[in-house]
Amino acid sequence: AVSPFLAPPILTTESTTPSIIHIKRDQLLAKPLSASAEPLTTRFGSFPVSSLLNIPYGSQEESKGFVYILAPTPELWTTSLPHRTQVVYTPDSSYVLSRLRVRPGQTIIEAGAGSGSFTHAAVRAIYGGPEGKGKVLSFEFHAQRAERLREELKDHGLSQHVKLIEGDVCEDGFTFNPSLDKPHTTKPTDPDSVYPDPHAIFLDLPSPHLAIPNIRESTKHAVHLCCFSPCVEQVTKTHTALHAGRWQSVETVELSHRRLEVYYTPKDTVSGDCGSFNEALDKLKVLARGRRERIEKGRWASGQEVDDTEIDQMVEDKKAKSRAKQEGPQQRRPKPTLNDLKLGPKTGEFIPVISRYEPELKTHTSYLTFATLPIKWDEEEEKECKEKVEREK
Ligand code: SAM
Incomplete structure (x- = not known):
């Protein structure tokens, strides 16, 4: 006997083979297919069942071109x-x-x-x-x-x-x-x-x-x-x-x-360390300050009152910015490209850190x-x- 989970290579028009229809990555439909079945209606349109029959599992439905027909494995059934x-x-x-x-x-x-x-x-x-x-x-x-x-x-x-x-x-x-x-x-x-x-x-x-x-x-x-x-x-x-x-x-x-995803982070040119918690915090502070500065500028321009201490802070921030500029590019961290982060360093300026885990695996602990x-x-x-x-x- 053929295991119901071992996909027969071709679906025949006579069979009522259970199949999984892949509509989107997170949208799968489990459906027994036979020549007499109703057309399949999805948000992408309606498919006659005949266009899903007689094609090998894993292939794309041809008329509209983005629906796949997959073998009915327990894994796919669990998700659908x-x-x-x-x-x-x-x-x-x-x-x-x-x-x-x-x-x-x-x-x-x-x-x-x-x-x-x-x-x-x-x-x-x-x-x-x-x-x-x-x-x-x-x-x-x-x-x-x-x-x-x-x-x-x-x-x-x-x-x-x-x-x-x-x-x-x-x-x-x-x-x-x-x-x-x-x-x-x-x-x-x-x-x-x-x-x-x-x-x-x-x-x-x-x-x-x-x-x-x-x-x-x-x-x-x-x-x-x-x-x-x-x-x-x-x-x-x-x-x-x-x-x-x-x-x-x-x-x-x-x-x-938890599947850990390893990314690369820029190496600190002075200490040689990778980004620390404090460094991340500093980055957040800089971002928040930039936002506040933009808001303040807007208020100034529209003639609204601004607190003295806020103006002092803005002046300080500007000074710090120009100091950083003068220190030159070699003192700053290199900006990573997406490839650097995913594929790793070509220059030795990046070191790996385990930074994220896969969030999407469905499981019920x-x-x-x-x-x-x-x-x-x-x-x-x-x-x-x-x-x-x-x-x-
Ligand atoms: N293992 C199933 C699955 O993977 O789909 C889910 C099981 S569900 C969490 C628990 C089921 O146990 C319910 O459908 C409930 O009706 C049934 N159940 C609870 N107490 C039971 C009992 N004493 N005898 C038989 N079934 C019971």
Whole structure:
């Protein structure tokens, strides 16, 4: 089977392939495309869907020339999805999935499903494996949200990889009835309900500590857990719940994504230092003074009164300016060009400083608590093992 996230090179007129339409850098539209779909209306005009079909992902729509058609990756879906709740952004979901050691063919539980951002990233992580067995079991107790996500997953061709269950994991745990198709509620008392024996669990809900006691040990593998909590009070309760069980390797981390941008700054010809805080402050003062001078000049010209001390200050400023002029250009800092700042010095007159961090990366900071539930310990089995070792000695 072809992964729904591996872009087929050509979109066919028959398919209803989910696609991401790139309108502007910060405006992406997720849309299933088929020959019968409605024309796409944007603020740049209307596009017939036929002009978006049969072109490779990554290419530009030709009739108007600035709309791109992109493959429906979880990253692009996260940036374009309709928000019904807070969502998990890519920096967090990628870190969480790697720490949960999710691999193709595994079963992962998530609760709550919310807007389905994490769901899409999780599907890609479990996709494939022996007999394409990987599965995401997604619990959501809000009926409309569950139904809406079910429709989106169908549109995106992911229904067979995600089982959406309308249920309260704090009240009723993680059991479900596998024979029911639509989101449905099952109680643990339902004779057809089963516990899915997951490899990993991701909890993004307000009371993870109430859901943790409902997680069962596995006789086949360890269970890896992550709780995504916006406040430290939740973290404390989560730790208490984990320590009451057999959880191990309990750890809470907070991700902080900052891409530092290195710029160059003019070197001080006297001290050799780069610009200091005081120097920046001086610059601000000079700017403020210049502004005031312009205002004063205006008032003078229009015959308004000006305070004596203000005039003294202006005279002082003028003197300072002409002194600086006399000191000559070599005493002043060279004026950096944009290339100097971005690409670095050609003259040795600039030195690098780390001055800014990327402000635009979308992420929603939360505390991430990880823990592992080891394989179920069996006293009988251990006794047998010990006896076997003794016999073989
Ligand atoms: N992880 C989701 C995403 O990336 O789009 C966002 C999850 S949202 C912050 C939390 C969701 O948990 C809400 O939709 C809420 O209805 C659901 N929820 C809260 N408590 C729940 C519970 N006990 N059982 C199931 N779902 C629950």
